[in-house]
Amino acid sequence: MGLCHSVDRKEPGETSTTTASTAEDTLGSGRWRRPRGYKGGGEIEGTQQVLDRLISNGSSKSVCLYTQQGKKGTNQDAMLFFENFCSRDDTVFCGVFDGHGPFGHMVAKKVRDTLPFTLSTQLKLASESEQSVLANEDEEEEGQRNESVTTTTMDEQWCELNPNGEQLPEMYLPLKQALLKSCQQIDKELKMHPTIDCFCSGTTSVTLIKQGEDLVVGNIGDSRAVLATRDQDNALVAVQLTIDLKPDLPSESARIQKCKGRVFALQDEPEVARVWLPNSDSPGLAMARAFGDFCLKDYGLISVPDINYRRLTEGDEFIILASDGVWDVLSNKEAVDVIASAPSRSTAARALVDTAVRSWRIKYPTSKNDDCTVVCLFLQDSSNVAKDSHKEDSVESVSISNKEEEEDEIVQVKEESAPKSCGIESKMMTMTIAECISVAQDDEEWSALEGLTRVNSLLSIPRLFSGELRSTSWRKWL
Numbered sequence: 312m313g314l315c316h317s318v319d320r321k322e323p324g325e326t327s328t329t330t331a332s333t334a335e336d337t338l339g340s341g342r343w344r345r346p347r348g349y350k351g352g353g354e355i356e357g358t359q360q361v362l363d364r365l366i367s368n369g370s371s372k373s374v375c376l377y378t379q380q381g382k383k384g385t386n387q388d389a390m391l392f393f394e395n396f397c398s399r400d401d402t403v404f405c406g407v408f409d410g411h412g413p414f415g416h417m418v419a420k421k422v423r424d425t426l427p428f429t430l431s432t433q434l435k436l437a438s439e440s441e442q443s444v445l446a447n448e449d450e451e452e453e454g455q456r457n458e459s460v461t462t463t464t465m466d467e468q469w470c471e472l473n474p475n476g477e478q479l480p481e482m483y484l485p486l487k488q489a490l491l492k493s494c495q496q497i498d499k500e501l502k503m504h505p506t507i508d509c510f511c512s513g514t515t516s517v518t519l520i521k522q523g524e525d526l527v528v529g530n531i532g533d534s535r536a537v538l539a540t541r542d543q544d545n546a547l548v549a550v551q552l553t554i555d556l557k558p559d560l561p562s563e564s565a566r567i568q569k570c571k572g573r574v575f576a577l578q579d580e581p582e583v584a585r586v587w588l589p590n591s592d593s594p595g596l597a598m599a600r601a602f603g604d605f606c607l608k609d610y611g612l613i614s615v616p617d618i619n620y621r622r623l624t625e626g627d628e629f630i631i632l633a634s635d636g637v638w639d640v641l642s643n644k645e646a647v648d649v650i651a652s653a654p655s656r657s658t659a660a661r662a663l664v665d666t667a668v669r670s671w672r673i674k675y676p677t678s679k680n681d682d683c684t685v686v687c688l689f690l691q692d693s694s695n696v697a698k699d700s701h702k703e704d705s706v707e708s709v710s711i712s713n714k715e716e717e718e719d720e721i722v723q724v725k726e727e728s729a730p731k732s733c734g735i736e737s738k739m740m741t742m743t744i745a746e747c748i749s750v751a752q753d754d755e756e757w758s759a760l761e762g763l764t765r766v767n768s769l770l771s772i773p774r775l776f777s778g779e780l781r782s783t784s785w786r787k788w789l
Contacts, residue, residue: 373689375687390686411768494615558597
């Protein structure tokens with residue numbers, strides 16, 4: 312293969328120029344290559360070359376990622392692990408994004424690719440702004456007054472969440488403000504995106520920034536973050552770090568109804584509250600906050616993250632970020648036990664996904680399982696950690712080659728006993744995680760999954776909005 316050279320193409324009567332022609336702009340044959348970036352809806356070329364960044368199935372020394380497509384169609388989940396975030400060797404950024412709607416997979420990938428870089432830019436701007444304020448005495452006094460008001464408000468909120476009276480670290484308030492501004496900016500960019508239609512498509516987001524022993528978690532929607540820690544008896548317990556922002560939460564429901572939106576559940580799924588337009592039985596969104604979904608942004612749906620802080624301790628072992636496809640069928644404790652019983656860190660995320668898929672088949676045999684995505688961040692160093700692997704098939708290769716060894720090492724997960732008449736369900740309930748991994752193939756067919764789809768994030772697209780009306784209505788929010 313030869314090198315790809317830039318080609319200077321001239322039309323008749325046109326002068327020669329090379330200012331806009333580079334090796335990346337043209338193909339070897341001289342045909343122009345369409346650039347892919349933020350406006351193209353595809354992968355961002357610059358981010359693909361970033362070191363210490365994982366966005367697909369794989370693992371490293373401190374993290375394991377795995378996603379599996381459900382039976383509903385395209386996998387609309389996205390995930391991210393960013394090491395050395397903001398050029399700091401003590402900072403990592405993790406995220407899980409669960410898309411929904413016709414273009415949910417594109418929205419999820421878009422937010423995944425833009426959020427870390429937008430957040431990094433906001434943090435740099437905040438740092439530069441602080442330095443400029445210190446250089447000017449008048450601006451410094453005004454900045455101190457504003458900071459005192461903000462700090463007082465945040466201290467009041469912190470005292471409510473933390474009765475022990477621990478002090479907030481200096482990194483928390485700037486990071487929180489930067490994350491709020493980043494989410495607002497990304498949602499505005501989605502409104503103007505030329506190729507991704509976000510009118511009835513969107514994504515949830517659960518993100519984690521770990522800086523030293525300080526942990527900041529931001530949540531938009533119903534994905535979840537769970538911490539595994541040791542109690543006084545050295546038993547492994549699960550601590551939920553986020554709140555599932557469902558429409559039936561009192562605070563969320565009050566906001567939606569105040570904005571003329573409606574919240575109610577359908578008769579065939581009374582446990583799932585949904586958001587509806589005031590004059591139409593659509594779209595039926597099963598979450599109260601999300602990026603995109605601009606058909607509901609005037610009726611109470613917001614993209615403001617719920618941000619929480621936690622100081623890590625020596626007893627904290629790992630953190631699980633996962634989409635609702637996992638939490639719909641597994642409890643926090645069950646997920647923690649699965650990760651803890653995995654034979655290695657490189658197989659932990661896949662073990663949890665496979666267990667969730669198995670639970671879907673048992674608990675909802677007539678439903679199609681949702682996409683399942685897991686990011687597991689390990690907080691403790693381990694001398695038995697395998698060599699780093701960034702390949703997409705790293706999890707598969709490890710699990711297949713060591714299948715026999717894993718069967719001896721994995722502890723069986725306790726589950727509710729199934730009736731003897733269940734047949735195959737009873738057999739699957741007694742399977743170990745290793746057996747589940749060995750039999751759960753991607754192309755496996757499940758005859759009982761031809762029924763109704765359970766808990767769709769978005770039931771239907773609003774019918775009252777025509778293309779012409781859309782162009783004049785949802786653009787007005789800009």
